[in-house]
Amino acid sequence: MTASRTHTLIDTPIGELTLVNTDGVLSGLYMAEHRPSPDRTSFGPRTTEGFDESRTQLDEYFAGERTRFTFPLAPAGTDFQRTVWAALAEIEYGTTCTYTAVATAVGRPTAVRAVAAANARNPLCIVVPCHRVIGSSGKLTGYAGGLERKRLLLDREAAFRRARATHAPV
Numbered sequence: 001m002t003a004s005r006t007h008t009l010i011d012t013p014i015g016e017l018t019l020v021n022t023d024g025v026l027s028g029l030y031m032a033e034h035r036p037s038p039d040r041t042s043f044g045p046r047t048t049e050g051f052d053e054s055r056t057q058l059d060e061y062f063a064g065e066r067t068r069f070t071f072p073l074a075p076a077g078t079d080f081q082r083t084v085w086a087a088l089a090e091i092e093y094g095t096t097c098t099y100t101a102v103a104t105a106v107g108r109p110t111a112v113r114a115v116a117a118a119n120a121r122n123p124l125c126i127v128v129p130c131h132r133v134i135g136s137s138g139k140l141t142g143y144a145g146g147l148e149r150k151r152l153l154l155d156r157e158a159a160f161r162r163a164r165a166t167h168a169p170v
Helices: 052-062 081-087 100-103 112-121 145-164
Strands: 005-012 013-020 025-031
Touching: 005 052, 013 052, 081 100, 081 112, 100 112
Parallel strands: none
Antiparallel strands: 005 013, 013 025
16 A cells, blocks of 8 residues: 655745645655755645644744644654654754764664764654754754754744743744
């Protein structure tokens, strides 16, 4: 049995995003200049149906009203990649951690490069917050949407987090 895939495009403060559903569950979220570039011919037909909850939660995230996504996900990857992506989902909103910390969290403290490779293959950017992972020196490192977008996402999250803590508007 072949999986049914569809996709839709949404406008966001960081540009157009492509959302991909597999059998009705979000399996991909890609930016316009996503690197490595996914095979867009595999996305299936374009439709607006079946993306309401994803779209709503992403809108809430960009408005600073949501810090965690709760819709079902279906990322395709190896067992190790899915373990890393699950660890990424635990990184607190508005914070960062290092690849070393993620490697330690998944029980493979010496597998920093493998963690970085799994991070780079995350098919659900933003939802699985790979943008929150930084180099051990504290510098921003690669991001599928580019370092400028990574900085923007981190800055937005930090500002919303500070505002929430002080009850001040952003």
